[in-house]
C-alpha cells in the first residue's frame with residue numbers, strides 16, 4: 001500500500017510539473033522560456049525528437065530535485081523506503097516518458113514487459129496527451145491517475161483557481177491551431 005502510494009505520488013508530481021510547464025511557461029520568459037517552454041513546445045510538435053537524448057541529459061534536473069528531497073528527508077529523520085521509491089520514480093519520470101514514445105524493440109524486454117503489465121505508462125495511454133488541445137494526461141509514470149484527474153477536471157479546476165486568485169491565465173499552446181488556422185510548422 002505504501003509502495004503504491006509512493007509511486008502514485010511520484011506520478012502526480014510528474015503531472016503537476018508537466019501541467020505547470022505546458023500551462024504557464026512561456027517562450028518569452030527569461031531562462032525558463034528557453035529551458036522549459038521551448039522544449040515542451042518542441043515536444044508537442046516533434047514528439048520523438050527527445051528520445052535520442054541520454055538519461056542524464058533528460059534527467060539531470062530531476063536528479064537535483066531528488067537529491068534535495070532525500071537530503072531534506074535525512075535532515076528531518078524521515079528517510080524511509082517509500083521516500084526512496086518516490087524519488088526513484090520521480091527522478092525517472094522523463095525516462096519513462098521517453099519509453100512511452102518508443103516501440104518495444106527500442107525499449108527492450110524488461111521495459112516492454114513492465115509496459116504490457118501496465119506497471120509503467122503505455123504508449124497508447126500517453127498518446128492521449130498529444131491529441132487535441134494537449135491539456136489532458138499530464139502524468140507520465142503510470143496509466144492510473146490521468147483518467148481520474150481528467151474525469152474530475154482537476155487541472156482545469158486549478159487553472160480556474162489560479163486565474164481567479166492571481167489573475168494568471170493559461171497560455172495558449174502554439175501547436176494547437178486557433179479556429180480556422182493550420183497547425184504551425
Ligand SMILES: [Zn+2]
Nearest residue numbers: 018022040134
Ligand atoms: Zn505536454
Ligand SMILES: [Zn+2]
Nearest residue numbers: 047097101126
Ligand atoms: Zn510525450
